[in-house]
Amino acid sequence: MPTINSAYPRRFRWTTTGPPRSSDRQRRGRELMAVVLAVNSGATDAIGFLALGGAFTSVMTGNMVLLGVAVAGADGALAVHAGAAIACFILGCSLGTRIAGTPRPDDPVWPPAVTRALAVEGVVLTGYAVGWWLSGGHPSGQLQLSLLVLNALALGIQSSTVQRFGVAGLSTTYLTGTLTTVIARLTSGHRLRDVTPSVRTLLGLIAGAALGGLLAVRAPVWAPLVQLGSLGTVLAAAVAAIQPAPDRDRP
Structure with a gap:
């Protein structure tokens, strides 16, 4: 029986046959x-941290630390924001898994x-x-x-949805593991091109955080457009890639 990894290469279309180059x-x-999608995550996290109470919307380990700090410092507002973000991220992960399913x-x-x-996720971000x-x-x-909780819900959906791809190490939100993998592979002798996709994702996160943070501080009315624009780009590309599956009943 083939495993998830042995099922690759796969194709960016919804049919079942195609040339290897495709x-x-x-x-x-x-x-x-x-x-x-990492650009969206970076922007959303930056906006949440700078303008929505100082909590993260995808870095839940960071929020757990903030929750601990809030308890230690008796900071009720930070505790509520960090705790609510964690709860809604979990809810989003559950919802994303229910909709996207698991790898096949x-x-x-x-x-x-x-x-x-x-x-x-787009509907949540629009709200x-x-x-x-x-x-x-x-x-x-x-x-x-x-x-804040709407943003955490949205990125929870995104986080679990990406798991449907079944690609080891592919993430668009929690990227500490991605950074660790890049360093470990380079240190063990792999070439830079072997980790290029992961490096691009990390750079996308930084770019999104920089742009989202800049707009949140300098031109806040425009800040959500980074999130809506990046997610909208992905959705448009996915819809454009749809091709009718061949009619197997035709001769």
Whole structure:
């Protein structure tokens, strides 16, 4: 019985046959889309940290540390923000798994369920963006907390959805493991090109955080466009890649 890893290479389309070169091209397309999703993660985390109460929306280990610090310092507001972000991220992970499912040996490069789950993430981020704009880009109080948990919910969905690809080490949110893998492989003699996809994802995270953070501070009304634009790009690419499956009943 083939394993998940032995089912690769896969293709960035929803049919079951195709030339190897097409498969390679579609895998590269998926890697590029992972970078764009990392941009979304970086921007969302930066906006959450700078403008939504000082908590993260995807780095849950960081929030666990913040929760501990808040308890030690009797900082009730930080404890509520960090705890709420953790809870909603968990909820998002569960929802993303329910929608996207788990890897299957016969999966194409980009399973249709991935697009459906990312579309749900888009709905959540749109709701957040509306709330952000209604506040003029300066949310406070209960609205600030509400927008934080919507962002955490969205990235929870994204985190578990990417697991559907079944590719070891592929992540667009929690990237400490990705960084560790890059360093370990380079140290053990692998070439830079062997870790290029992971490096690109890390750079995408940094770029997203820089852009999202800059806009959150300098031009807050525009900040959600980084998130909506990056996720929208991925969804548009996924929809554009859909090709009708061949009719097997036709001669």
